[in-house]
Amino acid sequence: MCNSAVRAQSINAGDHMASATRPFAVQPVAEFDTPWAIAFLPDGRMLVTEKPGRIFLVSQEGQKIEIGNMPEVAASGQNGLLDIAPSPDFATSSRIYFTYVAPDDGGSRLVLSSATLSVSGDGATLTDRTVIWRQTPGGGGGQPGGIIAFDPKGTHLFLTVGDRMRPASAQDPDQARGKVLRLNLDGSTPPDNPLAGKGGIQAQTWTTGHRNPYGLAFAPDGRLWLHEMGPRGGDELNLIEPGRNYGWPVVSNGDEYSGAKIPDHDTRPEFASPAVYWTPVIAPAGLAFYEGPMFPQWQGSALIGGLAVHALVRVAFGSDGRPDEADRWGMGARIRDVAVAPDGAVWIIEDDEPGHLLRLTPERPDG
Template identity: 80%
Template sequence: MALPKTFMVSAVLAAFVIHPAAQAESINAGGRTANPTLPFTAQAIAEFNTPWAIGFLPDGRLLVTEKPGRIFLVTQGGQKAEVGNVPDVAASGQNGLLDIAVAPDFATSSRVYFTYVEPGRGGSRLVLSRATLSVSDSSVTLADRVAIWRQTPAVGGGQPGGIIAFDPQGSHLFLTVGDRMQPASAQDPSQARGKVLRLNLDGSTPADNPHAAKGGVLGQTWTTGHRNPYGLAFAPDGRLWLHEMGPRGGDELNLIEAGRNYGWPLVSNGDNYSGSPIPDHDTRLEFTAPAVYWTPVISPAGLTFYAGALFPQWRGSALVGALSAQSLVRVSFRSDGQPDEAERWSMGGRIRDVAVAPDGAIWVIEDRNPGRLLRLTPANRRAG
């Protein structure tokens, strides 16, 4: 599928290097088994009520969201301070308070971005908000909070997406939007469902988006045809990767490139929950196939790329949390850019998010109440 001319001429998007080989084959990693022998030590730092996302501040403190509607500022030692001025959320099923991301210029702006499902007439909607994290000796609060993007129209259902990623230049924001359990909407260009959006940091539409001139949802759309995307991150080489949950089978890891259509619900490497088949990606070559898929599913949630010092052998790898597989998954990349699952470790619980601290430690959270915040360091590392 040819890339839009807007993409080809934009200097801003030069970091998105295209590696055709990365889409040359779809590898099914679903049959892999988890290793019970862990190469890391997991230290429980704190507990939360159904935690959903981790965001690291430059000084090593963490912001942790709870799906029912709270945010905490957490020290490396586990001290928790609840953050004030959090909006009301529609917390039920898969919906609630979702992702949180620290702005690229946080050191000077103190800004954070977060997503949540908002209650309202006609149904709930996904919202992206921005605020200034105000920290004093006595309180932590979201100051100057403003919603910079709202899903329109409002709609019920789960599968909200809501994952935030900033481009390597720190000048644009990417946002995943799930299909809200209305599969056909993922192929409707007028609906902000089943899409990856590209926005300016104030929520407006970048002029060099593929269809910016058409305005509306289409103007903000970067890619389409997604089901339930709960992972979005840039690799060290500047490429953008997304994972999404399939139905019965067909969890996907996709290389995200401007203007592409990833096929849901017209194609999938899984089947409908009813058991009825869905055509595979190789039957419709106009749709971009996943680089890796998982059948049986792992239910991926959380995605980060490792570039730290504590696990040097994993630099450049993607780390993926797995809910139903109750695992942490490492994805490595061949010299031609093709990814594949390299290792899977049994964590004994549903892993909702994974993040890397400034010191190179890996942090994960469990999807339960109470859900533990765990710090992972090399198993053979000596204390002190």
């Protein structure tokens, strides 16, 4: 597919309305205290994080096992325990990766850790827990980012880092804020990164100029996509390409919360513009590409949770690779994350206390 088609004029999908008619049945499976992320293991069980600092091993029937030996988490506002993902070699290593905001002198830091998931009988714990990356310098407010994605070969890890509510830091090459990082699985720096010779944060940086990225995933065609929350308008879906600058806070298709104008992307062509943006916002959270047998009409689509619009959003890709919002289904709750099970069912979680874990399967013709 041609990436130049994606770089054409951005599409504003913000005025789409949620449909009350859904092509799927919704089955509540379990409840959690402010759940944040879902990740499937090869055997069909899930790992579910709660923002206050707990991880559960969850069966598809809703049986929950709390996982022990968790680190201390700075849970307040937008911060806390965040994303989780099994290692590409989980079947043999039992390693998992997870992100959280950790307390720190004078503030807090986004942290990426890995550990071995040890399950025995009715219990589970983390062993050999290791910090493999830590935000430097520390400090900042909310907007942590913290989303993990592995490349299709399973050799590199991509990590989103939000601007921590310090917008100017997103354009500072020596601050780990407002960036997408590319790391080896042990946290070291790949020698083929765009600025590998610079050392430090610059060497780890894949892209820069991001605000609050809560979605990062590889599409079936191998392209990497990211969504991020804009300020007052201007939520974005971006094609991520190495070395590019996505403009925050110099440009945005939204405005400051004060109402002050920010120049649009089309005024500064040196910055990468979004393929799709949303004004009014949807507050995107969670991103999964659909591959599976249950919803064949969704193959290759991106599924996105909508916090502000209480909806599940489907973005489809044209024959030229260009995306646009195709569906928006009202869910009656803030949708924090979305994942696709090995059998093709779609699972989502609500951002609430309690927040429900929901299984979506095709609606039968007889209703």
